[in-house]
Amino acid sequence: MRAYKAKGDVQAKPYYTDRYWVAPQVAKFDVESDEVFAKDLEVIKSKFDVLEAFIQVEQMTVFIKPEDNYRVLELLKNELEYTQLSEMSAIDFLETRDGFEVFYQMLSMNKRKRVRIKMFIKNGVAVNSVEKLFRSADWSEREMFDMFGIEANDHPFMKRILMPYDWQGYPLLKSYPLQGDEFASWYEVDKIFGKEAREEIGPEIRDTATIDRYDSERFARLGHEVPKGTKITGNEPKVTQSYQEDGGVFLIKKLDRDNSKVIDDPQR
Amino acid sequence: MAQHKINYTQNGGLPVALTSMDKVVNWGRSNSLWAMTYGLACCGIEMMAAGASRYDFDRFGTIFRASPRQSDVMIVAGTLTKKHSEFIKRLYDQMTEPRWVISMGSCANTGGMFNTYATVQGVDRIIPVDLYLPGCAPRPETLQYGVMLLQKKIRANKASRAQKPKRLM
Amino acid sequence: MAQIKNRLTPFFENITFDRDDNELVLNFGPQHPSAHGQLRLMLHLQQEQIVKAHPDVGYLHRGMEKMAENMIYNEFMPTTDRMDYIASSSNNYGFALAVEKLVGLEVPRRAKVIRMMLLEINRLMSHLFWLATTALDIGAMTVFLYAFREREYLMDIIEGYCGARLTHSAIRIGGVPLDIQDTFIDQLKNFLDNFPQAIKDYEDLLDKNRIWLMRMEEVGVISTEMALSWGCSGPMLRASGVAWDIRKDEPYELYDEVEFRVPWSDKGDNYARYRVYMEEMRESAKILYQTIDMYKKTQINNQTELMAHSPKYISAPKLDIMTQNYSLMQHFVLVTQGMRPPVGEVYIATESPKGELGYFINSQGGAYPYRLKIRAPSFWHTGILTDLLPGHYIPDVVSIIGTTNIVFGEVDR
Numbered sequence: 130m131r132a133y134k135a136k137g138d139v140q141a142k143p144y145y146t147d148r149y150w151v152a153p154q155v156a157k158f159d160v161e162s163d164e165v166f167a168k169d170l171e172v173i174k175s176k177f178d179v180l181e182a183f184i185q186v187e188q189m190t191v192f193i194k195p196e197d198n199y200r201v202l203e204l205l206k207n208e209l210e211y212t213q214l215s216e217m218s219a220i221d222f223l224e225t226r227d228g229f230e231v232f233y234q235m236l237s238m239n240k241r242k243r244v245r246i247k248m249f250i251k252n253g254v255a256v257n258s259v260e261k262l263f264r265s266a267d268w269s270e271r272e273m274f275d276m277f278g279i280e281a282n283d284h285p286f287m288k289r290i291l292m293p294y295d296w297q298g299y300p301l302l303k304s305y306p307l308q309g310d311e312f313a314s315w316y317e318v319d320k321i322f323g324k325e326a327r328e329e330i331g332p333e334i335r336d337t338a339t340i341d342r343y344d345s346e347r348f349a350r351l352g353h354e355v356p357k358g359t360k361i362t363g364n365e366p367k368v369t370q371s372y373q374e375d376g377g378v379f380l381i382k383k384l385d386r387d388n389s390k391v392i393d394d395p396q397r
Numbered sequence: 398m399a400q401h402k403i404n405y406t407q408n409g410g411l412p413v414a415l416t417s418m419d420k421v422v423n424w425g426r427s428n429s430l431w432a433m434t435y436g437l438a439c440c441g442i443e444m445m446a447a448g449a450s451r452y453d454f455d456r457f458g459t460i461f462r463a464s465p466r467q468s469d470v471m472i473v474a475g476t477l478t479k480k481h482s483e484f485i486k487r488l489y490d491q492m493t494e495p496r497w498v499i500s501m502g503s504c505a506n507t508g509g510m511f512n513t514y515a516t517v518q519g520v521d522r523i524i525p526v527d528l529y530l531p532g533c534a535p536r537p538e539t540l541q542y543g544v545m546l547l548q549k550k551i552r553a554n555k556a557s558r559a560q561k562p563k564r565l566m
Numbered sequence: 567m568a569q570i571k572n573r574l575t576p577f578f579e580n581i582t583f584d585r586d587d588n589e590l591v592l593n594f595g596p597q598h599p600s601a602h603g604q605l606r607l608m609l610h611l612q613q614e615q616i617v618k619a620h621p622d623v624g625y626l627h628r629g630m631e632k633m634a635e636n637m638i639y640n641e642f643m644p645t646t647d648r649m650d651y652i653a654s655s656s657n658n659y660g661f662a663l664a665v666e667k668l669v670g671l672e673v674p675r676r677a678k679v680i681r682m683m684l685l686e687i688n689r690l691m692s693h694l695f696w697l698a699t700t701a702l703d704i705g706a707m708t709v710f711l712y713a714f715r716e717r718e719y720l721m722d723i724i725e726g727y728c729g730a731r732l733t734h735s736a737i738r739i740g741g742v743p744l745d746i747q748d749t750f751i752d753q754l755k756n757f758l759d760n761f762p763q764a765i766k767d768y769e770d771l772l773d774k775n776r777i778w779l780m781r782m783e784e785v786g787v788i789s790t791e792m793a794l795s796w797g798c799s800g801p802m803l804r805a806s807g808v809a810w811d812i813r814k815d816e817p818y819e820l821y822d823e824v825e826f827r828v829p830w831s832d833k834g835d836n837y838a839r840y841r842v843y844m845e846e847m848r849e850s851a852k853i854l855y856q857t858i859d860m861y862k863k864t865q866i867n868n869q870t871e872l873m874a875h876s877p878k879y880i881s882a883p884k885l886d887i888m889t890q891n892y893s894l895m896q897h898f899v900l901v902t903q904g905m906r907p908p909v910g911e912v913y914i915a916t917e918s919p920k921g922e923l924g925y926f927i928n929s930q931g932g933a934y935p936y937r938l939k940i941r942a943p944s945f946w947h948t949g950i951l952t953d954l955l956p957g958h959y960i961p962d963v964v965s966i967i968g969t970t971n972i973v974f975g976e977v978d979r
Contacts, residue, residue, distance in 0.1 A: 220936070300632055307514065320483055334518060370546060372546055373545075374552070534733060
């Protein structure tokens with residue numbers, strides 16, 4: 130019987146897990162412990178619902194409702210001096226919570242503080258685009274769409290950015306294998322030579338430890354190389370490669386070690 | 398002295414004259430290998446270093462050209478991704494015969510450390526490769542040694558037009 | 567000669583022959599010698615003037631973030647080298663710092679000093695490379711040869727330290743693996759003593775060069791608002807009037823102990839960026855001089871530790887592993903199963919030569935990161951071309967791409 134494999138999460142798993150292991154937490158501090166953050170949180174709380182807020186590794190994390198994201202970021206930009214959106218993306222929690230966490234990493238250069246705005250969205254729900262506030266979100270949202278399939282409303286050009294336009298699947302989902310699905314593994318062959326060439330070119334060699342002693346093309350025969358396509362018996366003599374034929378080459382000198390000067394100090 | 402009778406008019410000419418012609422042509426080809434800059438990733442930086450002041454590629458007659466139509470050897474330096482694969486084929490097709498390909502670095506050879514969905518597992522899935530250079534990234538010396546080996550390979554081949562063009566399929 | 571059979575159609579879809587507005591669509595890249603990698607630009611042209619630019623990236627997307635989710639933390643370190651491959655130690659450092667903050671490690675002082683040396687050497691290498699390639703694109707071949715000469719000296723030093731020229735992996739989580747070699751300080755001093763003259767050579771060639779000025783001055787002006795809105799950082803931001811340097815403003819390592827200026831300009835054009843890069847090289851050299859003194863002080867104070875002491879996360883020193891049973895067991899577990907950081911999130915930004923390099927790590931307590939997002943500065947420096955290029959002429963494209971200093975390993979990851 131084949132072992133059952135969860136389809137929702139096909140990423141590599143550690144081969145050993147301690148049943149009684151309880152992972153510790155990175156320390157979370159109260160927002161009140163930092164004056165600047167406390168003030169900022171007050172302002173956000175006065176206008177929007179804040180689900181959770183804490184300070185972790187010197188940065189404040191604020192959970193908001195997904196429908197508020199544009200207005201919260203507007204508030205942060207215009208009133209609280211968080212002038213730069215340095216990063217945004219999503220985290221896949223499809224298997225455990227059927228949704229994504231989207232985060233916006235904000236930077237205030239005047240206060241020298243960084244805030245992370247987070248929100249949880251259900252699977253299949255689009256987020257509001259913040260591209261009008263921060264132009265950098267233009268590409269970030271496209272990248273998020275490319276990698277997770279989360280669309281952004283009112284985005285001017287919602288297309289893939291890193292993968293080709295005709296790509297299928299969203300690579301950073303936990304259900305997408307690292308080495309790609311069938312579409313991915315034949316993508317270049319299908320596109321350049323057509324599907325009928327699959328047999329001739331053959332599948333990708335993904336196992337880096339493969340060694341084939343009859344292989345005349347790849348790298349399994351170091352020192353015993355033969356020309357491509359030669360029939361291999363397995364008893365080939367060791368060949369040493371020199372860059373010139375024995376008889377010397379017309380008009381080209383060969384390096385004479387005795388007559389050459391070696392410079393000891395490269396920085397002379 | 399040859400024991401047997403030689404038919405000097407066979408195969409369209411004198412054998413002595415033909416081989417030396419081969420030599421002259423191959424000498425010319427091998428010592429003016431104009432390389433196409435195909436710097437894709439990290440190895441491209443080492444390729445540039447090989448062309449710059451310390452390693453000086455010009456003394457091999459290797460000058461980097463940006464156009465596929467002016468170049469003889471394509472040095473594929475770096476990771477080839479699936480999105481890019483179409484373009485390498487296009488540019489290879491635009492090069493004139495005779496043409497050679499050096500696959501520089503592990504990524505171009507086999508996909509290297511990037512065993513992922515987005516990487517072509519070896520540039521030889523798309524274009525025929527003459528020389529594989531191991532390393533991540535190979536040093537400029539490796540590239541220069543590779544070019545010298547390629548020169549040797551060119552010298553070993555016939556220069557006549559009857560030489561079959563390399564095909565992947 | 568027979569054509570090789572393939573399915574690729576002729577590439578005419580970019581060119582529309584009958585348009586009312588007289589616009590030409592020009593395809594630039596993805597394999598163009600002055601695109602600094604694999605940038606593809608679709609330019610809509612009105613005669614020679616660009617009216618619309620559409621950068622297309624992803625030609626070097628290798629799935630690094632996906633790889634990170636399938637690797638233990640230490641395993642991912644060599645992969646970070648291949649991001650900004652011109653200054654790979656700075657990538658190593660950003661990742662190491664993020665993990666150290668996540669698990670709460672304190673790095674020994676000597677390791678910090680060595681890290682700073684490596685970081686600044688990498689910054690110099692990166693800036694020299696930038697100068698070389700930009701000058702080459704604009705046509706100054708001499709500067710290319712000169713700058714590569716100095717870069718090779720630095721590479722010799724790095725090679726003596728870690729054995730690699732380009733992909734260093736010289737910084738580990740928790741410290742550095744090795745002490746610097748005996749000749750390191752002498753070589754570095756020798757280099758630094760001659761370096762001001764080298765910078766002066768470049769400036770003599772470029773600063774008042776008429777061609778250089780015409781290609782650089784008043785070309786590619788980025789306003790402060792635009793730079794902030796596009797998430798620019800590093801020299802791009804500093805040349806646009808914001809003197810923001812993470813080394814100065816959110817100091818990490820020992821940057822609060824060294825003396826250096828943050829060069830900035832409010833012009834925002836190509837020339838301002840060129841000046842910022844040149845001045846930053848001088849400042850890096852200054853920092854390197856100070857780190858040499860700091861290193862000597864650690865020798866006097868006999869601070870020889872190179873890796874943080876934390877049995878849960880970091881392997882013991884080699885000597886302990888070889889002599890003590892418990893250290894060996896712990897090393898075995900850390901190598902085969904990997905460290906398990908606590909549950910939590912961290913975003914740490916460092917000042918890489920290109921700008922703000924940030925690592926966002928979401929850990930669920932496992933040996934593999936649950937999500938690792940790399941905030942690479944070049945990604946947005948490429949995006950800004952959308953707004954920056956319209957209005958410029960075709961020759962300006964090359965000089966603007968040059969001064970944005972984008973590296974595609976980082977843009978596409």
